[in-house]
Amino acid sequence: MNPVTTAPSTRELAHPAREEIRLEGVLHALSDPIRLSVVSDLAAEEQELSCSHFVLPVTKSTTTHHFRVLRESGVIQQVYRGTAKMNGLRRDDLDALFPGLLDSVLAAAAGQAHRLGGS
Template sequence: MVRTLEHPDPADLTLQQVLEALVDPVRRRIVTQLSEAADGMSCGTFDAAVSRSTLTHHFNVLREAGLIRQTYAGTTKLNVLRTEDLESRFPGLLPALLAAGA
Protein backbone atom coordinates (compact mmCIF):
# COMPACT_ATOMS: atom_id res chain seq x y z
CA MET A 1 0.00 0.00 0.00
CA VAL A 2 1.44 3.35 -1.08
CA ARG A 3 0.72 6.25 1.23
CA THR A 4 0.11 9.59 -0.43
CA LEU A 5 -0.70 13.07 0.80
CA GLU A 6 -2.94 15.69 -0.78
CA HIS A 7 -1.15 18.65 -2.37
CA PRO A 8 -2.86 21.65 -3.96
CA ASP A 9 -2.59 22.08 -7.69
CA PRO A 10 -0.27 24.98 -8.60
CA ALA A 11 -3.19 26.80 -10.25
CA ASP A 12 -5.04 26.73 -6.93
CA LEU A 13 -2.26 28.35 -4.89
CA THR A 14 -3.18 31.74 -3.49
CA LEU A 15 -0.80 34.50 -2.52
CA GLN A 16 -2.72 35.03 0.71
CA GLN A 17 -2.36 31.40 1.76
CA VAL A 18 1.36 31.34 0.91
CA LEU A 19 2.05 34.55 2.84
CA GLU A 20 -0.09 33.49 5.82
CA ALA A 21 1.87 30.23 6.01
CA LEU A 22 5.10 32.21 6.16
CA VAL A 23 3.99 34.50 8.98
CA ASP A 24 5.27 32.00 11.53
CA PRO A 25 9.06 32.08 12.11
CA VAL A 26 9.26 28.28 12.50
CA ARG A 27 7.70 27.79 9.08
CA ARG A 28 10.02 30.40 7.55
CA ARG A 29 12.97 28.50 9.03
CA ILE A 30 11.69 25.23 7.52
CA VAL A 31 11.40 26.87 4.10
CA THR A 32 14.90 28.33 4.43
CA GLN A 33 16.37 24.96 5.40
CA LEU A 34 14.63 23.28 2.45
CA SER A 35 15.93 25.95 0.07
CA GLU A 36 19.47 25.16 1.21
CA ALA A 37 19.10 21.37 0.97
CA ALA A 38 20.28 19.52 -2.11
CA ASP A 39 17.60 16.84 -1.71
CA GLY A 40 14.46 16.31 0.31
CA MET A 41 14.75 16.39 4.08
CA SER A 42 13.04 13.99 6.43
CA CYS A 43 10.87 15.52 9.14
CA GLY A 44 13.29 14.58 11.91
CA THR A 45 16.27 16.40 10.38
CA PHE A 46 15.05 19.98 10.73
CA ASP A 47 16.56 22.41 13.20
CA ALA A 48 13.42 23.56 15.00
CA ALA A 49 12.97 24.27 18.70
CA VAL A 50 9.41 22.89 18.85
CA SER A 51 7.88 19.55 19.77
CA ARG A 52 7.44 16.85 17.15
CA SER A 53 3.65 17.32 17.12
CA THR A 54 4.01 21.09 16.66
CA LEU A 55 6.49 20.52 13.85
CA THR A 56 3.97 18.18 12.18
CA HIS A 57 1.40 20.99 12.35
CA HIS A 58 3.84 23.40 10.66
CA PHE A 59 4.54 20.88 7.87
CA ASN A 60 0.79 20.48 7.30
CA VAL A 61 0.30 24.26 7.02
CA LEU A 62 3.17 24.54 4.55
CA ARG A 63 1.88 21.58 2.49
CA GLU A 64 -1.69 22.87 2.41
CA ALA A 65 -0.44 26.32 1.32
CA GLY A 66 1.49 24.68 -1.52
CA LEU A 67 4.98 25.58 -0.29
CA ILE A 68 6.22 22.04 0.24
CA ARG A 69 5.62 18.59 -1.19
CA GLN A 70 5.72 15.63 1.17
CA THR A 71 6.25 12.06 0.04
CA TYR A 72 6.84 8.81 1.84
CA ALA A 73 10.02 6.80 1.41
CA GLY A 74 9.20 3.71 3.44
CA THR A 75 8.25 5.03 6.86
CA THR A 76 10.10 8.32 6.37
CA LYS A 77 8.27 11.43 5.22
CA LEU A 78 10.42 13.53 2.90
CA ASN A 79 9.88 17.25 2.39
CA VAL A 80 10.87 19.30 -0.64
CA LEU A 81 10.24 22.92 -1.49
CA ARG A 82 7.88 23.35 -4.46
CA THR A 83 10.23 25.84 -6.11
CA GLU A 84 9.09 25.33 -9.70
CA ASP A 85 5.38 25.42 -8.82
CA LEU A 86 5.79 28.60 -6.78
CA GLU A 87 7.88 30.25 -9.49
CA SER A 88 5.32 29.47 -12.17
CA ARG A 89 2.44 30.78 -10.04
CA PHE A 90 4.19 33.75 -8.37
CA PRO A 91 7.33 34.65 -10.37
CA GLY A 92 10.14 35.94 -8.17
CA LEU A 93 8.23 35.60 -4.89
CA LEU A 94 10.20 32.74 -3.34
CA PRO A 95 13.65 34.16 -4.18
CA ALA A 96 12.55 37.55 -2.80
CA LEU A 97 11.27 35.99 0.41
CA LEU A 98 14.44 33.94 0.86
CA ALA A 99 16.65 36.96 0.15
CA ALA A 100 14.71 38.91 2.77
CA GLY A 101 15.39 36.20 5.32
CA ALA A 102 12.15 34.26 4.97
Protein backbone atom coordinates in the same frame (compact mmCIF):
# COMPACT_ATOMS: atom_id res chain seq x y z
CA MET B 1 -16.71 -6.00 -15.73
CA ASN B 2 -16.39 -2.83 -13.66
CA PRO B 3 -12.95 -1.35 -13.10
CA VAL B 4 -11.62 -1.75 -9.61
CA THR B 5 -10.99 1.47 -7.75
CA THR B 6 -8.69 1.50 -4.82
CA ALA B 7 -8.98 3.72 -1.84
CA PRO B 8 -6.13 6.17 -1.50
CA SER B 9 -3.38 4.93 0.75
CA THR B 10 -3.39 6.40 4.22
CA ARG B 11 0.25 7.25 3.51
CA GLU B 12 -0.64 9.53 0.59
CA LEU B 13 -0.86 13.15 1.55
CA ALA B 14 -3.16 15.73 -0.05
CA HIS B 15 -1.49 18.59 -1.91
CA PRO B 16 -3.08 21.44 -3.81
CA ALA B 17 -2.65 21.37 -7.58
CA ARG B 18 -0.55 24.22 -8.95
CA GLU B 19 -3.65 26.15 -10.06
CA GLU B 20 -5.12 25.88 -6.55
CA ILE B 21 -2.16 27.53 -4.79
CA ARG B 22 -3.12 30.99 -3.54
CA LEU B 23 -0.84 33.89 -2.69
CA GLU B 24 -2.49 34.53 0.67
CA GLY B 25 -1.95 30.91 1.70
CA VAL B 26 1.71 31.00 0.69
CA LEU B 27 2.27 34.29 2.51
CA HIS B 28 0.54 32.92 5.61
CA ALA B 29 2.73 29.81 5.54
CA LEU B 30 5.90 31.88 5.15
CA SER B 31 4.91 34.37 7.86
CA ASP B 32 5.81 32.02 10.72
CA PRO B 33 9.52 31.97 11.72
CA ILE B 34 9.54 28.19 12.24
CA ARG B 35 8.00 27.49 8.84
CA LEU B 36 10.26 30.07 7.19
CA SER B 37 13.31 28.31 8.66
CA VAL B 38 12.09 24.98 7.22
CA VAL B 39 11.65 26.57 3.79
CA SER B 40 15.08 28.23 4.05
CA ASP B 41 16.69 24.87 4.84
CA LEU B 42 14.90 23.19 1.93
CA ALA B 43 15.93 25.98 -0.45
CA ALA B 44 19.56 25.81 0.71
CA GLU B 45 19.77 22.02 0.37
CA GLU B 46 17.96 21.89 -3.00
CA GLN B 47 16.84 18.32 -2.28
CA GLU B 48 14.20 16.48 -0.29
CA LEU B 49 14.83 16.32 3.44
CA SER B 50 13.18 14.04 5.97
CA CYS B 51 11.16 15.51 8.80
CA SER B 52 13.78 14.17 11.22
CA HIS B 53 16.40 16.40 9.54
CA PHE B 54 14.77 19.45 11.11
CA VAL B 55 15.47 20.19 14.75
CA LEU B 56 12.75 22.66 15.67
CA PRO B 57 12.23 24.29 19.08
CA VAL B 58 8.63 23.06 19.33
CA THR B 59 6.78 19.88 20.26
CA LYS B 60 6.30 17.05 17.78
CA SER B 61 2.61 17.89 17.36
CA THR B 62 3.44 21.53 16.64
CA THR B 63 6.10 20.43 14.16
CA THR B 64 3.48 18.29 12.43
CA HIS B 65 1.16 21.32 12.28
CA HIS B 66 3.86 23.50 10.69
CA PHE B 67 4.58 20.90 8.00
CA ARG B 68 0.85 20.51 7.32
CA VAL B 69 0.44 24.29 6.85
CA LEU B 70 3.37 24.32 4.42
CA ARG B 71 1.98 21.33 2.49
CA GLU B 72 -1.63 22.52 2.37
CA SER B 73 -0.57 25.99 1.19
CA GLY B 74 1.43 24.46 -1.66
CA VAL B 75 4.86 25.53 -0.42
CA ILE B 76 6.19 22.00 0.07
CA GLN B 77 5.53 18.52 -1.29
CA GLN B 78 5.56 15.65 1.20
CA VAL B 79 5.93 11.99 0.24
CA TYR B 80 6.67 8.84 2.15
CA ARG B 81 9.84 7.00 1.22
CA GLY B 82 9.81 3.85 3.29
CA THR B 83 9.19 4.99 6.84
CA ALA B 84 10.52 8.52 6.28
CA LYS B 85 8.32 11.45 5.34
CA MET B 86 10.31 13.47 2.82
CA ASN B 87 9.82 17.17 2.21
CA GLY B 88 10.62 19.06 -0.95
CA LEU B 89 10.18 22.70 -1.83
CA ARG B 90 7.68 23.28 -4.65
CA ARG B 91 9.97 25.90 -6.17
CA ASP B 92 8.86 25.32 -9.78
CA ASP B 93 5.21 25.83 -8.89
CA LEU B 94 5.86 28.86 -6.70
CA ASP B 95 8.18 30.49 -9.25
CA ALA B 96 5.66 29.93 -12.04
CA LEU B 97 2.78 31.40 -10.06
CA PHE B 98 4.58 34.15 -8.15
CA PRO B 99 7.84 35.00 -9.97
CA GLY B 100 10.55 36.19 -7.61
CA LEU B 101 8.44 35.85 -4.45
CA LEU B 102 10.27 32.92 -2.88
CA ASP B 103 13.73 34.31 -3.62
CA SER B 104 12.71 37.74 -2.28
CA VAL B 105 11.30 36.31 0.94
CA LEU B 106 14.33 34.08 1.50
CA ALA B 107 16.74 36.97 0.81
CA ALA B 108 14.80 39.23 3.19
CA ALA B 109 14.84 36.54 5.88
CA ALA B 110 18.59 36.04 5.48
CA GLY B 111 19.16 39.79 5.63
CA GLN B 112 17.06 40.06 8.77
CA ALA B 113 18.92 37.18 10.42
CA HIS B 114 22.24 38.84 9.61
CA ARG B 115 21.03 42.24 10.83
CA LEU B 116 19.78 40.76 14.09
CA GLY B 117 22.96 38.78 14.64
CA GLY B 118 21.54 35.38 13.76
CA SER B 119 22.95 32.82 11.37
